[in-house]
Amino acid sequence: MESHVDNILNDLKKDDFQAYLLTQFTNVEYISGYRPTSFAFCIIKDDPIIYASKMDMELANNNSSIEVIEYESFDAIVEDLKCQGIRNMAIEPTLPFSTYVRFRDDFKIDSKTYIDKQRMIKTSDEIEKIQMATEIAQKSFLQLDILNNQNTEKEVAFDLVRLMIENGADKESFDTIVTSGANSSLPHAIPDAKTLDQPILIDWGAVFEGYCSDNTRTMVYTERQQEIWDIVAEAHDKAIKAARPDIKCCEVDKVARDIITEYGYGDKFIHSTGHSLGLDIHETPGFSTRDETVIERGMVITVEPGIYLEGEFGVRLEDTIAISKRGKVIGDLPLDIS
Numbered sequence: 001m002e003s004h005v006d007n008i009l010n011d012l013k014k015d016d017f018q019a020y021l022l023t024q025f026t027n028v029e030y031i032s033g034y035r036p037t038s039f040a041f042c043i044i045k046d047d048p049i050i051y052a053s054k055m056d057m058e059l060a061n062n063n064s065s066i067e068v069i070e071y072e073s074f075d076a077i078v079e080d081l082k083c084q085g086i087r088n089m090a091i092e093p094t095l096p097f098s099t100y101v102r103f104r105d106d107f108k109i110d111s112k113t114y115i116d117k118q119r120m121i122k123t124s125d126e127i128e129k130i131q132m133a134t135e136i137a138q139k140s141f142l143q144l145d146i147l148n149n150q151n152t153e154k155e156v157a158f159d160l161v162r163l164m165i166e167n168g169a170d171k172e173s174f175d176t177i178v179t180s181g182a183n184s185s186l187p188h189a190i191p192d193a194k195t196l197d198q199p200i201l202i203d204w205g206a207v208f209e210g211y212c213s214d215n216t217r218t219m220v221y222t223e224r225q226q227e228i229w230d231i232v233a234e235a236h237d238k239a240i241k242a243a244r245p246d247i248k249c250c251e252v253d254k255v256a257r258d259i260i261t262e263y264g265y266g267d268k269f270i271h272s273t274g275h276s277l278g279l280d281i282h283e284t285p286g287f288s289t290r291d292e293t294v295i296e297r298g299m300v301i302t303v304e305p306g307i308y309l310e311g312e313f314g315v316r317l318e319d320t321i322a323i324s325k326r327g328k329v330i331g332d333l334p335l336d337i338s
Contacts, residue, residue: 001065004031004118008044011114012090019081019089020044020114023099026279027092027115029210034064041077042066045086051077078106090114116284121298126211126278127322127330130300133169133213134320134331137206140164146200146219146337153178153191156202164206173205173212174281184218185314187271187306199225199313205281212281213330214302216318217337228265228307228315233335235259235305236317239273239287243303243327249291256305257289265307274302277320299323300330 008020008031022028022042028050029035031042038053040060051071052060060068071077081089088108091100092115103109122130140163149156157178164172179189181197189201203216220229239256253273260269272288277300285293287301304318317335321327 001031001033005044005048005066007118008114009046011112011117012044015090015112017088017090017110017112018045018086020112021089021091021095021103022115023096024092024094026210027119030115030119030279032064032066034060034062034066034068035210036060039071041071043081043089045084074102078103082106092116119278119283120276120285120293121296122278122300122322123298127298127300129209129211130213130278130320130322131330133173133206133208133211134215136164136167136169136208137204137213137215138331138333140167140169140206141202141204141215141217141333146196146202149196152193152195153180154193156196157191160202160204164204167206169206169208170210171207173207173214173277177201177203177216182311182313185308185310185312187308187314187316198222199229199315201314201316203316203318210279212277212279214277214281214304214318214320215331215333216304216306216316217333217335218315218317219337220315225313225315228309228313229317231260231263231265232305232307232315232317236303236319236335239303239305240319240321240327240329243287243295243301243321243323244325245295245297245323247295249285249287249293249295249301250289252295252303253287253289253291256287256303260305260307268307268309269305270308271304271306274304274318276301295323297323297325301327303327 028042041051090112157176180200184201198221200219205214235256242255256273274287276283306316308314
């Protein structure tokens, strides 16, 4: 975490800023090891500091690698910074407007993505945690015995979350999606109180020591469903093979999108091919048509092409890859669950 701070200090010096203000919980955790449960102001400067709420002081003191002091008032923070000679600062792009307006009268402010750029590249320790989260999630999925399950979508989702926690997860990494039949054409369907229909699409992930996993599998039953599944599987596999350092993220998206388009379903692939993950389930960069970020070693990105036939069904297949010489799939769950 010291290196994270040092890298940001170097960015600040290059751009002639004196400090960098963070309030997003996962950004504070990334820098310090302490994830707030209430508000916190993390200010990266030569001697970084976190202003934490009173209810968080014990937690912060136990976990933070950065000095923590108790928040007294907003005016006290401003006065502290002024006394240290700080006149300008960078802010994270996600800083709430209500917080920004309280600083703008006293400091020259500009939005910078220093923290996002840092978080794009995962350390070996971060990748190990994502691998562990994936192992927990995949083990739990296999324990469901989906093909013989007569429970409702809601019950299956509940059981999957319970199993992940029993197997060592902190929690689910997002609201687990269990959907079936015609509802599977909704990419972010909410589990319903109905018995599983066909096909069955499950999108799930676990959190392990703060780090997320993400997988999707679709179980198909008819010749028509299998036809669409095969197309999505081809797009999934070829996009993973295409992912490597020094090409742009949008090029990987194009590989998956071109395959689905060639089969006549281009307009049914209605989201990007993938997103980075880490402390948050959605991070940057992503495999999308507009993302021209050059892929680097250490990036961890999902590959999740899909085809959604409105009123009929949908198919999505998703794995997470870690970039080294090429993209390597994290986990060993087969695509075909039958």
